[in-house]
Amino acid sequence: MLQKLLHLTSRRTGRGLSSTALQGERICIVGAGPAGFYAAQLLLKQLENCRVDIVEKLPVPFGLVRFGVAPDHPEVKNVINTFTKTAEHPRLRFFGNVSLGKDISLSELRERYHAVLLTYGADQDRQLEVANEEQAHVISARKFVAWYNGLPGAENLQPDLSGRDVTIVGQGNVAVDVARMLLSPIDRLKVTDTTEYALEALSRSQVERVHLVGRRGPLQAAFTIKELREMLKLPNVKTQWRIQDFEGIAAQVDKLPRPRKRLTELMLKSLEEQKSSSDREKHFLPVFLRAPKQIEKSEMEFSVTELQQNSAVATDQTERLPAHLILRSIGYKSSQADKDINFDDRRGHVKNIDGRVLKSNGSDEVDAGLYVAGWLGTGPTGVILTTMNTAFAVAKTISEDIKNQIFDTKSIKPGLQVEELPQTVTWKHWQRIDSHEQKLGQAKGKPREKIVSIDEMLKVAGI
CATH class of the missing domain: 3.50.50.60 (FAD/NAD(P)-binding domain)
Structure with missing residues (x-):
């Protein structure tokens, strides 16, 4: 995976990786759905020096809002405007088409960030x-x-x-x-x-x-x-x-x-x-x-x-x-994306207490710096408003843990770099996909015509 790249990153300070640029708390959010974006919104507001990277396995953002909300409920999808504003914050970066457990491991993310928040949702059926x-x-x-x-x-x-x-x-x-x-x-x-x-x-x-x-x-x-x-x-x-x-x-x-x-x-x-x-x-x-x-x-x-x-x-x-x-239609459950995630197979969610992920030793000891929010942590309950409230609560917990120095945030962490992961979709790439879909939809009298092929998405993005 990224072991060799970790070594390369540690040797260089140029090419956008100066020590100044790396100052501040580095937080990685895995999952670009409502829980991820709401958590990012609050973290950027509460931690003035933090830098947030959102990692998403699909080339496109918004998760359940894009793929779960009924097409005849466009008013619910208006929350995308709020998420877009968050995504365009100067201290946030989007890494689309990057899959946890496949392109990068949880342990590698934890080496590169002070804190990791898992929000990749529920993708299995009961x-x-x-x-x-x-x-x-x-x-x-x-x-x-x-x-x-x-x-x-x-x-x-x-x-x-x-x-x-x-x-x-x-x-x-x-x-x-x-x-x-x-x-x-x-x-x-x-x-x-x-x-x-x-x-x-x-x-x-x-x-x-x-x-x-x-x-x-x-x-x-x-x-x-x-x-x-x-x-x-x-x-x-x-x-x-x-x-x-x-x-x-x-x-x-x-x-x-x-x-x-x-x-x-x-x-x-x-x-x-x-x-x-x-x-x-x-x-x-x-x-x-x-x-x-x-x-x-x-x-x-x-x-x-x-x-x-x-x-x-x-x-x-x-x-x-x-x-x-x-x-x-009797409910969803999450999957274990990475072998190092402390996962409850029976209940289908990450083991946690109020968003703090538990260590895998069977005790109630939390794994400092590792968090979970959204359906991955709570199970599939409530609507988007419910997800917003729980994501805000976990983001507040992360902020408080950092301010209380529950785990080290003084060491310099490199985060991810786009050039390290082939075919990464950045926010600018997503904007090309977004514009193309809207043009396709306009020709048919629709808000957009979604691209369903990942290869086609990458082609439109120019990757």
Whole structure:
């Protein structure tokens, strides 16, 4: 990797590596998603002498905002403007197309920086762990989202949309996003940054009914009121609740916390309105109190559940739902990008206390100078605002640890240099990609047409 280059760097003080330029705290952030950018923003504000480098395995920044946010939610993507302002700070550098554990190791980063913050997110799916889950018509919602959002490699997914019924297992916002994309009129999607190949496939879709299935009841639904409102307003789509799922719910509304109360009131209002006849073409069908049991060729079997102390417990009763395509949306987990990361395989995140990574000795002793933020540290919880708050908190912890001299920041650290890593994408390179995508999109009446090939990205960047 970089051992030879470490030696070369230590011998030279010229070519942009003068001792003056190397003064101050050197901090490396691994991951250019929301957690990484929010942490960088606060670090640059609180530590006037620090220099921050963001390392990202893809050639393009913004992570979940670019590849996870639904195309028809452009207002959520406006946060990119804030991230861009942070990226253009004179004390921040972007190293795209550099992969931790492949192009550079964690130990090498720790030699070159006073502190390292891991924020590379969650890139794996939690499994249903039922029979026949490996069948071709069972795919993850994460991969489906990546497909229509243009994550490199996801263009080869080719979901089969030739059947009438889709069953989504899970009731979080991602599950609702996927349902909305499947049921939305194609003309509404054509003006978004949905990839062209996904638009073409969705225009030929035969999907008419989407079941959204959860283990627990309406009072435990994980989607937010904003997501539900959008579904209820979709043209030519009828939302059909099951009346029996709401027995006794109205009597509990007044005791609920305000956000949950508003969401439940909206569900009850929609339930009442569905009694009127409707000739709408498509149907959105939320189903509560059902747990996955078995998958078959064109249907899925569920156990009927009942709530016991807020947990869903399977009964002997079962129900089968039609499912030409099954989308798994029951949560994400992270992967261990480098062998030296103290990783909890069972929970799928880095072992830490309030963002400070623990040593790998089984104790609660922290590894000074090593931190984690975002879903990699907390698990996949909350929305972008949640990530912002947790990233700010960890950045504040780093700042306090530096000010309290918890670890050495007096020694000179070289950081990374662009010339050391072949095909590194700098911020100027990203700006070329960004401009090219916007021009491609403008020709089609879209905000942008994303490049999905890494080779093409590098070519456009001039690398």
